């Protein structure tokens with residue numbers, strides 16, 4: 255073995271031992287160095303130990319540290335050429351670990367012999383040494399290069415491991431969860447700050463005198479010892495709620511405890527147990543608040559519901575009362591209509607008796623005349639037959655007057671239907687002509703063929719017409735020119751009109767002002783109800799009743815009604 259042979263030379267052996275000792279002291283020096291400083295220190299040490307002109311160290315960036323490329327050169331290397339050499343060595347380091355290679359000397363004549371030692375980070379990481387010395391590298395050089403590369407690798411790895419540990423410790427210490435671990439007997443070995451705080455513990459000395467079961471509320475210990483711990487040891491984990499106690503105040507604190515086993519990676523045997531536990535007080539408080547809120551909400555809903563039920567009951571009672579009042583009002587209205595018809599009929603009855611007197615007197619006279627004719631026998635049959643025929647006609651007329659009166663007095667329903675307006679007016683006019691009023695009134699009825707139908711209660715609308723026509727008759731008692739006109743007309747698409755015009759006295763201003771108010775009358779035996787009742791009837795038919803003076807004397811009353819649907 256040539257390397258061992260060389261070491262057999264005392265001088266080389268001494269050099270080798272001296273350099274090995276020097277290398278072994280480096281890790282202690284590198285303790286607080288960063289990666290770049292370690293690489294530079296290794297390069298400087300090797301340059302002085304090896305018979306080399308250039309040492310190049312390259313380490314890739316790891317975690318939060320940048321990559322380090324460091325080069326040290328002997329004084330033989332001219333200033334300004336190091337960049338060029340670095341590029342060559344970087345290329346040479348790739349995949350040529352531990353191989354010796356010779357390239358054209360970039361520094362001058364001859365060749366540059368280079369050798370590389372890898373560092374344990376993979377890729378190009380490693381140390382490259384180069385020299386123009388044709389003996390380079392000796393076995394000692396390669397040995398020292400390899401040891402230096404190992405030391406630097408370990409130092410950099412330790413540095414990263416320490417940084418990692420610092421980070422983890424910071425996370426655990428900053429956590430608000432209770433984190434700790436204990437040995438398998440249950441003696442605590444580590445607690446994070448949150449754990450000390452949550453249980454009111456002072457320091458590790460106090461903690462190490464305790465057992466993890468001392469952390470628990472007394473009534474939890476049996477369960478923890480006989481249930482949770484065996485499960486941790488058997489399955490590796492127990493998760494559940496446990497009550498711990500505060501060492502200073504004695505407060506019982508609910509925790510969600512995640513209790514687990516830590517095993518040795520190599521042997522698989524359990525070495526410790528640990529916990530990450532959460533204080534459940536904030537959550538429980540939130541749940542309590544929520545429950546209370548729910549409770550008060552339910553109560554409010556119940557109260558509100560009963561308030562609403564009461565309001566509903568009140569409303570129902572009110573609605574019933576209103577319905578009863580409406581029914582009473584309707585009944586009163588119906589009675590009023592009936593009464594008004596009766597009163598109108600009552601008024602008419604006197605006049606009617608007078609009117610009936612006419613046909614009856616005529617009838618009596620005619621029958622007497624017939625009897626006289628027949629008493630003077632022999633008599634001629636024809637005149638007697640004529641007289642009797644006329645008598646029969648008068649009897650029929652009287653009967654007709656009575657029939658119409660009966661029909662009018664009969665209580666009218668409220669049912670509405672399409673009625674033939676000309677027929678309705680004709681009937682009313684006939685009935686009115688049979689009542690009070692002067693003789694010799696010229697009645698003219700004029701019907702627009704486009705205003706034939708009306709949607710009405712026949713009896714009620716007839717009552718209106720009867721009132722108007724009768725008033726017109728009565729108003730013409732003193733008139734010389736006695737003419738009554740009833741004219742229908744289609745005004746537009748929506749309304750039709752019935753105008754009742756007379757040539758009577760007309761209306762004095764003081765009457766016009768209060769014309770449609772009840773009990774306004776100028777007649778000795780009048781009641782002053784006809785017009786007011788008529789106007790209400792017309793309005794219930796969604797129509798209007800109005801008055802205007804007739805030019806040249808007299809009055810015109812106009813009834814406007816809606817055109818019935820097709």
Ligand code: ADP
Nearest residue numbers: 725726729760775776777780781782783784785
């Ligand atoms: P009444 O006929 O019982 O008096 P009305 O309400 O029908 O009640 O009429 C009220 C008053 O209006 C009448 O007393 C009369 O003075 C006046 N009047 C109604 N119609 C006419 C008319 N066509 N011409 C003149 N005056 C009228």
